[in-house]
Amino acid sequence: MLETKLLTERFNHYDGLNINHYIDLDGFNALKKALTMSPGDIVHEIELSKLTGRGGAGFPTYIKMKSMLETEGKKILVCNADEGEPGHFKDRYLLEKDPYLVLEGMLISAYAIGAKQGYIYIRGEYDNAIKQFSKVIAIAENKGYLGKRILNTDFEFTLELRRGAGAYVCGEEFALMESIEGKPGRTRVKPPYPTEKGVFNHPTLINNVETFCNLPSIIERGGEGYAQIGSEYATGTKLICLSGHVKEKGLYEVAYGTPIIDVINTLGGGTINDIPIQMVQIGGACGPIIPPELLSMSIDNEAFEIFDAKMGAGAIIVMDENDDMFELILRNMEFFLHESCGKCAPCREGHIQLVHLLKKFVNFTATDKDFQSLRSLAEVIHTTTLCGLGQTSPTSIISTLKYFERMYHKRIQQSNKEAKHDRVTD
Amino acid sequence: MNLHNILKKHEFKKDKLIEILIDVQHEKPYNNITEKEVESIAKALELPVSHVCGVMSFYTLLSLEKRGKYIIQVCKDVPCFINDEFNILKTLEQTLNIQCGETTDDHFFTLEESACLGHCDEAPVMRINDTMYTNLTKTKVFRILEQYKEGTLC
Ligand SMILES: Cc1cc2nc3c(=O)[nH]c(=O)nc-3n(C[C@H](O)[C@H](O)[C@H](O)COP(=O)(O)O)c2cc1C
Ligand code: SF4
Ligand code: FES
Numbered sequence: 096m097l098e099t100k101l102l103t104e105r106f107n108h109y110d111g112l113n114i115n116h117y118i119d120l121d122g123f124n125a126l127k128k129a130l131t132m133s134p135g136d137i138v139h140e141i142e143l144s145k146l147t148g149r150g151g152a153g154f155p156t157y158i159k160m161k162s163m164l165e166t167e168g169k170k171i172l173v174c175n176a177d178e179g180e181p182g183h184f185k186d187r188y189l190l191e192k193d194p195y196l197v198l199e200g201m202l203i204s205a206y207a208i209g210a211k212q213g214y215i216y217i218r219g220e221y222d223n224a225i226k227q228f229s230k231v232i233a234i235a236e237n238k239g240y241l242g243k244r245i246l247n248t249d250f251e252f253t254l255e256l257r258r259g260a261g262a263y264v265c266g267e268e269f270a271l272m273e274s275i276e277g278k279p280g281r282t283r284v285k286p287p288y289p290t291e292k293g294v295f296n297h298p299t300l301i302n303n304v305e306t307f308c309n310l311p312s313i314i315e316r317g318g319e320g321y322a323q324i325g326s327e328y329a330t331g332t333k334l335i336c337l338s339g340h341v342k343e344k345g346l347y348e349v350a351y352g353t354p355i356i357d358v359i360n361t362l363g364g365g366t367i368n369d370i371p372i373q374m375v376q377i378g379g380a381c382g383p384i385i386p387p388e389l390l391s392m393s394i395d396n397e398a399f400e401i402f403d404a405k406m407g408a409g410a411i412i413v414m415d416e417n418d419d420m421f422e423l424i425l426r427n428m429e430f431f432l433h434e435s436c437g438k439c440a441p442c443r444e445g446h447i448q449l450v451h452l453l454k455k456f457v458n459f460t461a462t463d464k465d466f467q468s469l470r471s472l473a474e475v476i477h478t479t480t481l482c483g484l485g486q487t488s489p490t491s492i493i494s495t496l497k498y499f500e501r502m503y504h505k506r507i508q509q510s511n512k513e514a515k516h517d518r519v520t521d
Numbered sequence: 522m523n524l525h526n527i528l529k530k531h532e533f534k535k536d537k538l539i540e541i542l543i544d545v546q547h548e549k550p551y552n553n554i555t556e557k558e559v560e561s562i563a564k565a566l567e568l569p570v571s572h573v574c575g576v577m578s579f580y581t582l583l584s585l586e587k588r589g590k591y592i593i594q595v596c597k598d599v600p601c602f603i604n605d606e607f608n609i610l611k612t613l614e615q616t617l618n619i620q621c622g623e624t625t626d627d628h629f630f631t632l633e634e635s636a637c638l639g640h641c642d643e644a645p646v647m648r649i650n651d652t653m654y655t656n657l658t659k660t661k662v663f664r665i666l667e668q669y670k671e672g673t674l675c
Contacts, residue, residue, distance in 0.1 A: 182598065182641055277538035281579075296534075336641065338644060376599065430598055430637075
């Protein structure tokens with residue numbers, strides 16, 4: 096059994112809407128337990144669990160919660176369901192297949208940090224998830240799981256759903272807050288951090304959908320019990336979004352420490368037609384592209400720190416020997432070119448140049464000079480931009496320069512030949 | 522729902538501008554919001570017109586330009602690209618006789634490229650208005666287009 100199901104346990108066991116069925120499947124037991132605990136104790140259990148954020152950055156969840164505990168006044172809780180990093184679909188599955196788990200996680204967090212108001216920000220393209228979650232909110236209000244005196248306690252919480260309108264960068268937490276306020280999603284200069292000054296300047300805690308979904312397990316098992324699952328570097332499970340040239344694409348839940356290759360071969364059934372793997376992109380368009388030799392590496396945030404890139408939010412995109420690396424990197428850069436919010440010049444202008452240079456590699460017209468420009472431009476964007484988009488966007492270039500540099504040179508050589516060939520036929 | 526009712530539903534709240542714009546556009550036959558509507562919304566929410574325009578232009582799903590009744594968004598990102606064996610975009614361009622980004626003369630279809638639609642495990646995919654179409658093959662794409670034209674899939 097390669098899969099460990101904490102978050103996906105209830106998938107397909109109820110229709111995702113009937114709150115009584117969720118309750119029959121032990122739903123809201125963790126919330127009930129949490130409401131008998133003190134906020135400080137809940138945060139302490141989360142600290143013991145060593146839970147880290149599942150939205151990509153892998154930041155310890157309890158630290159943000161602790162700073163919220165220490166603030167006074169109105170506080171806001173936000174669930175980040177803007178999932179837009181190419182290769183990811185895990186949050187959509189959670190929202191569609193077990194939305195009450197997302198709600199339960201949010202309620203536990205809201206109670207722990209003392210937030211009475213919350214938002215769930217779902218990307219506009221997730222039509223089904225949006226329709227379903229708005230019903231879930233209405234049902235929960237009716238059943239006394241939202242509003243005043245939740246489960247006959249003094250705890251109160253209201254939740255509003257906000258839709259995105261097609262902007263990947265709104266998943267970045269500062270841009271997300273701007274968008275919740277009804278503005279274009281352009282990042283803010285930091286500090287202050289959301290826990291100091293967030294939505295409408297109130298202290299705000301933002302977590303990813305999957306992060307919230309772990310809280311019920313932590314409360315039920317206790318932080319130490321939860322920390323038994325996983326590896327020495329990371330605890331709990333990770334939802335993996337497997338796509339590309341594999342037989343069984345799909346969502347899988349594995350404990351941290353599981354080798355990447357096992358997910359591809361055992362759960363994914365290996366590559367289509369068993370064509371050898373050429374490379375794998377981890378964590379989506381902003382993640383590193385790694386060679387087959389590194390696939391024995393395990394799914395761990397800390398074990399995985401290469402080029403400042405982490406496991407990301409859990410995408411594994413498999414490319415076989417027939418895929419053209421440059422086409423794929425070009426697609427990545429076109430994505431970032433389109434999604435750049437335009438606030439800083441290296442990101443706004445840099446991606447135009449990167450796309451231009453990569454097209455030359457795709458079209459067999461690249462030169463050594465293009466190679467040098469590509470290398471230095473990727474570094475500049477990586478080091479001089481304001482938000483995570485620009486800081487991570489060149490990762491597929493930087494990582495392939497490290498592991499597949501020969502392919503760049505080979506393409507340049509082929510380009511020279513083709514160019515000569517062209518001149519001959521002219 | 523008319524404009525006033527949509528504004529009312531959202532309690533004329535400034536911060537719900539994006540929600541309002543999505544709802545207004547959704548009611549429109551050509552998936553766009555006119556400049557006149559932008560002005561009315563700005564006035565009703567007591568916001569500068571430039572702010573509403575700024576939001577309109579920032580978000581990809583919102584449009585000032587008249588588009589088709591049905592917006593076809595073809596996913597162009599890596600997981601879909603890898604699994605796209607017949608070039609969906611080109612197939613659609615040829616079948617509809619328009620380029621990506623254009624609208625058919627009868628304002629029935631608009632063809633767009635989209636960023637990852639979060640269904641990479643069912644790649645390749647496209648979205649038409651609020652509906653996802655997954656695991657596409659050439660025959661499937663033709664059949665879907667036919668059904669829209671016949672009015673059996675709206
Ligand atoms: C460009 C960009 C896009 C992001 N998109 C998302 C997203 O779609 N969902 C998400 O949860 N986090 C996203 N993040 C990370 C958030 O900024 C933030 O770290 C996260 O929501 C915190 O939640 P966590 O600690 O539970 O992971 C994005 C970051 C960047 C830089
Ligand atoms: S790095 Fe790009 S997306 Fe981020 S703030 Fe700068 S321009 Fe905007
Ligand atoms: S890449 Fe097409 S749905 Fe994700």
